[in-house]
Structure formats: C-alpha cells, structure tokens
Amino acid sequence: METQLTLKEVLEQAIQKEIASRFLYSGLRQRVNKPSAKDALESLAGQELKHQQFLEDYLQGNLKEGVLHSGLVVDYKVADHLNQPEIEPNMELKEVFQLAGLREKASYELYTGLSAIHPPGQAKHLLDDLAAEELRHKLRVETL
Numbered sequence: 001m002e003t004q005l006t007l008k009e010v011l012e013q014a015i016q017k018e019i020a021s022r023f024l025y026s027g028l029r030q031r032v033n034k035p036s037a038k039d040a041l042e043s044l045a046g047q048e049l050k051h052q053q054f055l056e057d058y059l060q061g062n063l064k065e066g067v068l069h070s071g072l073v074v075d076y077k078v079a080d081h082l083n084q085p086e087i088e089p090n091m092e093l094k095e096v097f098q099l100a101g102l103r104e105k106a107s108y109e110l111y112t113g114l115s116a117i118h119p120p121g122q123a124k125h126l127l128d129d130l131a132a133e134e135l136r137h138k139l140r141v142e143t144l
Contacts, residue, residue, distance in 0.1 A: 005079045007114075008059065008070035013082045014110060015055045017103075022048035024087060024100065031093060037144050044137055051133070054126055066121020078113035081106045097141050104138035 005013075025045040029038050057063055059070070084103040087096055108131050115127035 004073050004076065006070060007068055007072045007074050010074050010079050010082065010110075010114070011055050011059050011070075014107075015052055015059075017082065017084065017107065018048050018052040018055065021045075021100075021103065021107075022052065024096075028093075028096065028100075032144070040140060040144060044140065047133060047137070051130055054130065058123060058126075063123050063126070066119050066123040066125075068118060068123070072117075074117070075113070078110065078117070081110035081113060097144055100141045101138045104134050104141060108134035108138065 022045045025041045025048065029041040029045070032038055032041065058067065061067075084106045085099045087099050087103075091099070111127050111131035111134060115124050115131060118124040118127060
C-alpha cells in the first residue's frame with residue numbers, strides 16, 4: 001500500500017532534498033580540479049539554495065496566488081519522486097555525477113507533478129520554473 005503524504009509533507013521533504021543537493025554540489029566542488037567544473041558546481045549549489053527558499057516561502061504562506069491547502073493529500077505517484085538514489089561517500093566521481101543526474105530528473109518529475117495539481121497562478125508558475133531548472137541541472141551534471 002502506498003504512503004499518503006500531504007502537500008506540506010511533500011514540500012518539507014523536497015526542502016530536505018534541495019538542502020542535500022546543495023551540500024552535495026558544494027562537496028563535489030572540493031573534489032574536482034577543473035575550474036569550469038568548480039564554477040558550475042558552485043552555481044548549482046546556489047540555485048539549490050534558491051529552490052529551498054521558494055519551497056520555504058510556499059510553506060510559510062508567503063505565496064498568495066494559486067496555492068493549495070497544506071493538508072491536501074498528494075497523489076502517491078507525485079510523492080514517489082521523493083525517493084531518490086542515495087550517494088555514498090566511497091563512490092567514484094563519475095558514479096556520483098550519474099546519480100546526481102538521476103536525482104535531478106526525479107526532482108524535475110516531482111515539480112512537474114506538483115505543478116499539474118495547482119491552479120494557474122504564482123505557485124504553478126514557480127513550480128514550472130523549478131521543474132525546468134532541475135532539468136537543466138540534470139543536463140549540466142551529466143556533462144561535468
């Protein structure tokens with residue numbers, strides 16, 4: 001049987017994923033030698049912080065247009081995208097970047113799914129933007 005999560009629980013878990021991604025990219029920056037890769041990872045970490053802040057704004061009621069009630073039960077198919085592959089400390093860089101790409105894809109699918117249940121408005125627009133940015137992140141980490 002699938003676990004039923006509320007919108008609040010999904011957003012809280014998504015915030016934790018954004019924090020984890022930010023720390024991942026900051027840590028990877030220390031492991032790479034190419035200056036362009038270091039710059040890319042620093043940029044990705046900064047973007048993940050912005051994602052975190054948007055999600056926190058949503059939870060705190062700072063978005064006014066097109067938001068849903070935090071107690072709304074979210075379809076398990078949307079919430080399932082929170083289950084992302086874990087990155088282990090002993091992995092090779094190539095494996096880490098591959099898994100990071102898979103995690104970015106899962107985030108893209110999560111935000112696309114959340115956007116689909118929102119009415120037109122600020123929240124939907126920002127979720128669409130998050131989804132598009134996660135897809136760009138996927139492509140970026142796959143080319144590092």
